[in-house]
Amino acid sequence: MTATDGTDDLDALARIAADLDDSDPLAAFVDEFEPADGVVSYLDGNSLGRPVRGTGERIADFVANDWGTRLIRSWDEGWMELPYALGDRIGRITLGAAPGRTVVADSTTVLLYKLISAAVQDAPAGSRILIERGNFPTDRFLVEGIAAHRGLVIDWVDPDPIAGVTGDDVTAALTPDTVLVVLSNVDYRSGALADLPAITRAVHDAGALILWDLCHSAGVVPMTLDASGVDLAVGCTYKYLNGGPGSPAFAYVRAGLQERLEQPIWGWMGAADVFAMAPEYRPGTGMRRFLSGTPPVVGMLAMQGMLDLIERAGMDAVRAKSIALTEFAIRAYDALLAPAGVELLTTRDSEHRGSHITIGHPSFREVTAQLWTEGVVPDFRAPQGIRLGLSPLSTTFAETLRGVTAVAAALPR
Numbered sequence: 001m002t003a004t005d006g007t008d009d010l011d012a013l014a015r016i017a018a019d020l021d022d023s024d025p026l027a028a029f030v031d032e033f034e035p036a037d038g039v040v041s042y043l044d045g046n047s048l049g050r051p052v053r054g055t056g057e058r059i060a061d062f063v064a065n066d067w068g069t070r071l072i073r074s075w076d077e078g079w080m081e082l083p084y085a086l087g088d089r090i091g092r093i094t095l096g097a098a099p100g101r102t103v104v105a106d107s108t109t110v111l112l113y114k115l116i117s118a119a120v121q122d123a124p125a126g127s128r129i130l131i132e133r134g135n136f137p138t139d140r141f142l143v144e145g146i147a148a149h150r151g152l153v154i155d156w157v158d159p160d161p162i163a164g165v166t167g168d169d170v171t172a173a174l175t176p177d178t179v180l181v182v183l184s185n186v187d188y189r190s191g192a193l194a195d196l197p198a199i200t201r202a203v204h205d206a207g208a209l210i211l212w213d214l215c216h217s218a219g220v221v222p223m224t225l226d227a228s229g230v231d232l233a234v235g236c237t238y239k240y241l242n243g244g245p246g247s248p249a250f251a252y253v254r255a256g257l258q259e260r261l262e263q264p265i266w267g268w269m270g271a272a273d274v275f276a277m278a279p280e281y282r283p284g285t286g287m288r289r290f291l292s293g294t295p296p297v298v299g300m301l302a303m304q305g306m307l308d309l310i311e312r313a314g315m316d317a318v319r320a321k322s323i324a325l326t327e328f329a330i331r332a333y334d335a336l337l338a339p340a341g342v343e344l345l346t347t348r349d350s351e352h353r354g355s356h357i358t359i360g361h362p363s364f365r366e367v368t369a370q371l372w373t374e375g376v377v378p379d380f381r382a383p384q385g386i387r388l389g390l391s392p393l394s395t396t397f398a399e400t401l402r403g404v405t406a407v408a409a410a411l412p413r
């Protein structure tokens, strides 16, 4: 039944969820993930994706063969090339990037540090970096540190917290001295999806470079980095690319920019000829110069299983399911949570939303702790947000409803 106020009752929602699962062309992919004993609803794919089925075997095989038997020969038999091969795959599958523009290495934080530093390498003191005040802490802290060391000035953009940053917000905050703009494509709190092509254009019109943090869009949003002329991007692989905790990040650098930039962590793996053991550092060509030390090969294993799945499903189908899941979560919110005074902190505009929604209530810190004991696993972000992260290949509509129902039941009476 749908009530006179337009909301659905629980039975109606359960039927809608069942219908959506029945007609979901990607439904079978749910069985491609390791079962999670005792988990009633996993709603945190935006923080840590689930392991793809067979990840344990993949790692065991790696230990027995590549590492255990081939030993150091494996560097020549694929490990050395893995940062580039995987980067190219991520580029093709989700970034809209041609080969040779993406590399896997380090953590998001370290790659952000390298690319932000490189982007401002020639900027005279007093040049300005523009960053959103609500951007993820690591992005803001890095900009603060680099600006302090280099004598640069920071400008802060304060967009509407639910709609997220727009081209107009950015244009209004740009100055003739702005050299770099650092933004997230999907906001880690609200889930707002920024208009990457339009904002990139606005930044270029002002003569600055743009760096996009893609942590919350890689693997769920089909992007157009090459076609949009994006300069720089960094993202993580442990959220919707299911690489496992601490799996290495990826960096993208526009083709025409690579040879002009010099990142600050000069290690042997970024040098022109790695095994020349040269007396001094000369940066390599292409994406090699953005590496520093030995590639984290073990950390690059698990994500390959997820890339296989996304490739099989097709990125556009993944995005379509992501939208359907967040739309259904909002429908369930309207019926079960809005009447109890819970706020929706995410836009209703599906085109401008990533793959999580955020809801707000003063009780949510305690509610989240309670839910975790019940096997319902969203995450809490201060001051009062619960994020429901819906990973399109591993999350069902029924599971989404179980989560929203559990939040409603845990609210204080």
Ligand SMILES: Cc1ncc(COP(=O)(O)O)c(C=O)c1O
Pocket: 107, 108, 109, 110, 136, 138, 139, 184, 188, 213, 215, 216, 236
């Ligand atoms: C938008 C964003 N940037 C950066 C990070 C973190 O970077 P790192 O993987 O280095 O911890 C996260 C999440 O942890 C994030 O959500």
Ligand SMILES: Nc1c(O)cccc1C(=O)C[C@H](N)C(=O)O
Pocket: 046, 047, 048, 188, 215
């Ligand atoms: N990266 C994380 C970690 O190492 C521990 C706990 C949580 C995380 C996260 O991924 C946080 C996440 N990026 C966020 O959007 O808040």
